[in-house]
Amino acid sequence: MLEQMSAFFEKRLAGYDEHMLTEIEGADEFYAYTASLLPTEPDSRVLDLGCGTGLELEAYLSIQPRAKITGIDLSRAMLDRLASKFEGKDIRLVCASYFDTPFENGAYDAAVSVESLHHFERERKLGLYARLYDALKPAGYFVLTDYFAESPELETEYFRNLAELKRAQGITDDAFYHYDTPLTVDHETQILREAGFKGVDIRNNWGATYTLVARK
Ligand SMILES: C[S@@+](CC[C@H](N)C(=O)[O-])C[C@H]1O[C@@H](n2cnc3c(N)ncnc32)[C@H](O)[C@@H]1O
Numbered sequence: 001m002l003e004q005m006s007a008f009f010e011k012r013l014a015g016y017d018e019h020m021l022t023e024i025e026g027a028d029e030f031y032a033y034t035a036s037l038l039p040t041e042p043d044s045r046v047l048d049l050g051c052g053t054g055l056e057l058e059a060y061l062s063i064q065p066r067a068k069i070t071g072i073d074l075s076r077a078m079l080d081r082l083a084s085k086f087e088g089k090d091i092r093l094v095c096a097s098y099f100d101t102p103f104e105n106g107a108y109d110a111a112v113s114v115e116s117l118h119h120f121e122r123e124r125k126l127g128l129y130a131r132l133y134d135a136l137k138p139a140g141y142f143v144l145t146d147y148f149a150e151s152p153e154l155e156t157e158y159f160r161n162l163a164e165l166k167r168a169q170g171i172t173d174d175a176f177y178h179y180d181t182p183l184t185v186d187h188e189t190q191i192l193r194e195a196g197f198k199g200v201d202i203r204n205n206w207g208a209t210y211t212l213v214a215r216k
Contacts, residue, residue: 002165005119006075008178009052013077017053024115026206027055033204034114034145034211035059042066044109047135049098049128050074050116054082056145060112061089070108072098074176097176099128103135111135111142115209118147118182121159122191125183129195133216142197142214149182150208158182185210 009016021027038046038060044067051057051071061067068090073079079093094101099120111132117125132142149155158181165179166172183191189200189212197214204211 002162002169002171002177002179005176005178006077009075010077013053013081016078016081017055020055020115024209026209030145030204030206030209030211031055031059031114034112034143035063037143037203037211037213038064038112039067039109040064041109043068045070045107047103047108047111047132048072049111049113049132051082051093052078052114052116054085056112056114057082057091058085061086065089070094072096072101099124103131105134106137108136109140111140112144113142114145115147117144118180119176119178121181122183122187125188125191126195129192129197129214133196136216138216140216142192143211144188144192144214145209145211146188147180147182147209148185148188150184152184152187155182155184155187182208185212188212 034056040063044064046067046069048057048069048071051073057069070092072094074097076095079095083093149158162179162181185202192200192214199215201213202210203213
């Protein structure tokens with residue numbers, strides 16, 4: 001049964017951090033690796049899309065405790081857990097969809113997203129990445145660590161499966177449902193370039209999870 005996105009994560013909140021850190025291939029390395037690519041200067045402004053309970057931020061704030069973070073997530077419960085971990089840190093949390101949240105233009109030194117954007121299709125991402133491009137400072141960049149489809153055929157199959165599940169369950173609304181529909185790394189790179197990013201590099205991978213860096 002498909003579950004709405006925020007309900008899915010809220011239901012699994014109790015064991016969420018442990019599940020991510022122990023069951024997801026590469027997670028023992030990719031949070032620290034992703035954090036190591038973020039700006040090291042104090043007071044750097046970083047935007048986190050789908051920050052959840054803050055696993056990537058724990059790694060980042062241990063490197064740069066004075067960073068100024070804006071975290072966006074659909075789930076209030078995930079954000080409450082995050083807030084309880086980082087008392088005294090400069091973190092602004094927004095409980096909303098990153099597709100609907102306006103970003104401040106030219107404001108951020110970097111943006112980051114870990115294991116969140118593999119639920120969405122090309123058109124939605126194109127609009128988001130174009131706004132993200134505008135939100136970054138001139139030397140800004142976006143670090144994306146996420147799970148990707150291993151082939152274009154699999155990518156098509158994931159979207160077909162989701163459409164079939166929605167049809168079978170009589171779902172006709174536009175709410176977000178939790179179902180993995182990762183794009184291929186090539187397609188994600190094309191969208192980032194189309195949105196304006198000049199250079200998109202693959203920096204690392206752990207099975208199907210890759211880290212991409214997109215530069216303004
Ligand atoms: C697998 S968790 C990853 C959380 C965190 N980045 C991590 O790696 O632990 C995915 C998160 O993305 C959030 N999310 C999914 N779609 C979203 C959207 N459209 N806007 C904001 N947050 C979203 C979910 O609520 C969830 O907290």
